[in-house]
Amino acid sequence: ETGVTQTPRHLVMGMTNKKSLKCEQHLGHNAMYWYKQSAKKPLELMFVYNFKEQTENNSVPSRFSPECPNSSHLFLHLHTLQPEDSALYLCASSQDRVRMETQYFGPGTRLLVL
Amino acid sequence: DAKTTQPPSMDCAEGRAANLPCNHSTISGNEYVYWYRQIHSQGPQYIIHGLKNNETNEMASLIITEDRKSSTLILPHATLRDTAVYYCIVRVAGNQGGKLIFGQGTELSVKP
Numbered sequence: 001e002t003g004v005t006q007t008p009r010h011l012v013m014g015m016t017n018k019k020s021l022k023c024e025q026h027l028g029h030n031a032m033y034w035y036k037q038s039a040k041k042p043l044e045l046m047f048v049y050n051f052k053e054q055t056e057n058n059s060v061p062s063r064f065s066p067e068c069p070n071s072s073h074l075f076l077h078l079h080t081l082q083p084e085d086s087a088l089y090l091c092a093s094s095q096d097r098v099r100m101e102t103q104y105f106g107p108g109t110r111l112l113v114l
Numbered sequence: 115d116a117k118t119t120q121p122p123s124m125d126c127a128e129g130r131a132a133n134l135p136c137n138h139s140t141i142s143g144n145e146y147v148y149w150y151r152q153i154h155s156q157g158p159q160y161i162i163h164g165l166k167n168n169e170t171n172e173m174a175s176l177i178i179t180e181d182r183k184s185s186t187l188i189l190p191h192a193t194l195r196d197t198a199v200y201y202c203i204v205r206v207a208g209n210q211g212g213k214l215i216f217g218q219g220t221e222l223s224v225k226p
Contacts, residue, residue, distance in 0.1 A: 004157075043158070045213045058213075090157045101148055101205055103214065105157030 003027040004106035006091050012112045015081060021109045023074040023091030029104070031097045032074040034066060035090040037108075043090065049074060050097035081113045118202045123221045126196075132189040134220050136202030139183040146207045147178060149187045150216070151198040158201070158216065161187065165207075192224045 004025045013019050025032065034046040048056035049068040063085075065077040074091055088110055092103040119137040126132040138147065148163040162169055162176045164185070169176045175188040189196055201219040205212075 042218070043214075043216045088155065092157070099207075101146065101163065101203075101207055101214065102160050103158075104160065108155070108157050110155070 003104050004091060004093055006089075006106035006109050008109060009107065010110045010112075012114065013078070013081065014114055015083070017081075018077070018079040020078065021076040021089055021091075021111075023076075023106055025072055025074075025091075025093040025104070025106075027093055027104060029093035029095055030071050031094045031100060032068060032071070033092040033094075033103065034074065034076050035092065035105075037088040037090060039087075047076075048097065055097060078111075081111075083113050086111055086113045118204055118217060120200070120202055120217070120220045122218060123223070125223050125225060126189075126192045128194060128224055128226050129191055132192040132196065132222055132224065134187040134189075134200050134202075134222065135184065136187070137184045138202070138204045141182050141204050142206075144206050145204050147176065147185045148203040148205060148214075149174070149176065150201045150203065150214075151196075152201070152216075152219075153195075153198040161200075163207075192222075194224050194226065196222065197224045198222060 007022045031050045035043045037043050046060045047066045052068050063080050067075040088108045090108045091106040094100045094103045146163050146165050149161040150158045152158040161173050164176045178185045199219040199221050201216045
């Protein structure tokens with residue numbers, strides 16, 4: 001599925017760095033999501049945006065800061081991360097928050113925090 | 115959302131049909147069955163969903179029992195690229211809020 005793209009695909013950062021993950025969807029969807037997937041663990045929903053408005057923050061630490069400038073783009077700004085934040089970060093989109101059962105995922109960004 | 119139970123792993127020979135079962139004995143009348151898969155180190159991919167009737171698309175077929183307490187995802191001619199973890203999710207469609215719960219899934223290995 002190439003409808004959702006994520007950059008970079010791999011990222012290594014130190015605990016004092018600031019970096020951003022980018023997601024773009026070409027499907028005309030109005031809802032976008034950030035997920036975290038740690039090794040051998042189920043996906044964890046982090047943030048939800050619907051029509052550019054953040055509708056959910058699932059108790060995510062403030063060192064993760066999302067931004068949704070328009071319905072096609074979603075960013076995840078990272079600062080002062082911890083090694084335990086190393087994981088696969090996945091972006092997804094759906095038609096809207098109501099029709100969230102059919103989501104289209106990007107390939108993910110593999111993040112390593114040293 | 116109803117709880118689902120899937121075998122942790124299955125093997126399938128290349129070219130043969132892969133039949134992945136899912137039990138959802140507590141499913142309620144307005145809950146759909148959704149299937150996703152996740153190939154290693156990639157994002158999950160939506161496959162198919164259904165309510166009561168059997169469904170088929172270009173990727174797979176979904177067979178739901180008459181009592182709706184279980185279902186089977188069928189990949190008719192499995193290839194090596196179908197090796198992935200397959201997730202069965204039960205949810206009310208259009209129920210804004212909540213989240214997709216990806217459990218442990220079934221790890222399907224397609225072997226030459």
